């Protein structure tokens with residue numbers, strides 16, 4: 247191909263017309279909205295993926311069709327760059343422009359513009375790998391995507407129904423195949439094999455932990471966890487719950503990581519399953535978020551969120567580095583967002599460098615890449631640990647001088663295999679947590695006692711225009727609307743241990759409010775009062791007037 251196949255694009259595009267009344271936006275997690283409105287977007291994403299691959303000399307691009315923790319009628323799509331990472335930011339804008347071209351002719355014009363601005367050589371090949379989660383709208387959307395591939399003559403590989411992190415893994419494996427940076431076998435089996443083998447190495451000689459209950463959110467994580475269970479054999483017993491992937495309406499409904507994190511409650515479906523003291527965790531709808539929890543002896547629910555996972559994991563890695571005798575060569579750092587519980591930030595800052603960045607995986611990922619070992623987690627349970635290439639080289643070349651050093655280095659190397667280096671991965675993170683708990687002989691309760699969470703509350707306010715809200719300082723302060731931050735500060739000062747911030751959502755037409763304080767009632771009250779300020783400022787939808795919380 248030396249020029250755009252205009253006729254083929256036009257005739258297929260006419261079969262996937264853009265709805266006239268909708269403005270699409272490639273946001274923090276790609277395009278995401280009601281699945282029934284996304285047909286034209288998927289067709290166009292097929293074309294964009296082809297152009298992105300051509301731009302990168304035919305390297306394989308990933309496309310994931312999912313709406314994660316959102317309700318079942320929603321769907322979405324995001325692009326994955328060749329190293330298994332989120333799409334480069336400038337292409338988010340290109341994608342938004344192309345998705346909003348009103349007609350097939352306007353689409354051709356927008357594509358021609360992109361080809362010119364990005365200097366794309368159309369004679370290069372186009373390679374894509376794609377997958378979807380279990381949503382009912384998935385198959386039709388994938389077929390629109392495939393029409394986009396057809397229009398551009400893409401060599402496309404269908405990875406079927408799988409988790410978001412597995413798709414990211416596949417992209418990285420395909421692009422590193424046969425090189426010295428080979429990331430693994432480019433198949434689901436390769437993924438399970440890699441995770442289970444490193445897990446077994448890490449827990450060899452440790453007592454097998456009591457069974458772990460997994461709330462699979464009735465999503466694709468159920469299918470993956472079932473497979474992983476087989477590879478793990480009796481080294482870890484998994485009890486899979488909420489595995490109804492074909493029951494209409496079940497996905498993420500009163501279950502899953504987002505439900506647990508936001509409502510700070512046990513999913514009702516686990517009430518008669520979870521025994522006091524037993525460890526449990528929830529995945530989200532595409533299995534890239536993980537939240538742990540347990541009931542204490544009195545049946546009281548305790549949540550171990552992304553911040554608690556970061557604290558547990560960072561401390562473990564720091565200790566291994568020290569025992570290995572690599573303290574001077576390998577520096578560990580942590581990346582969080584404004585949502586991190588104040589108590590977790592304090593706990594980590596007393597021990598390690600900690601950086602705060604805006605919400606969204608790409609911000610955390612990039613900041614974590616600047617450390618030798620970068621631990622990043624969002625409080626919502628999305629996160630991973632990145633090992634830089636020089637660190638991998640250090641580990642490979644190091645000559646330990648004692649058996650203890652040698653064991654610690656082996657463990658660090660196994661961790662680099664166990665932990666998904668492309669993106670947060672609930673199943674990989676779960677095994678990581680289980681490794682640390684096994685090494686420390688920690689129960690959920692002991693893990694939870696690393697620090698005590700400050701009571702906190704999340705709220706959201708529907709506003710006519712979320713873009714009127716602009717932030718600075720990693721989203722911790724508002725610069726617009728003018729004057730609102732001063733009023734928030736005024737309120738916050740009246741609460742002991744008070745902290746609150748307001749930011750526009752990147753995925754929904756709402757403004758989010760976070761508040762924490764020393765006492766539960768105070769955190770709730772502060773959140774409600776700040777939400778009230780936002781509401782009054784924005785002339786928001788009366789139905790979203792804050793009254794009470796979940």
Ligand code: 16G
Pocket residue numbers: 274275314605606607608624626628750751752753754758
């Ligand atoms: C997306 C982000 C997640 C972030 C969330 C915030 C990715 C892959 N996912 O799910 O990291 O926490 O959005 O949503 O980047 P919000 O902007 O609606 O609060």
Ligand code: MG
Pocket residue numbers: 314315530531532533534535
């Ligand atoms: Mg997700």
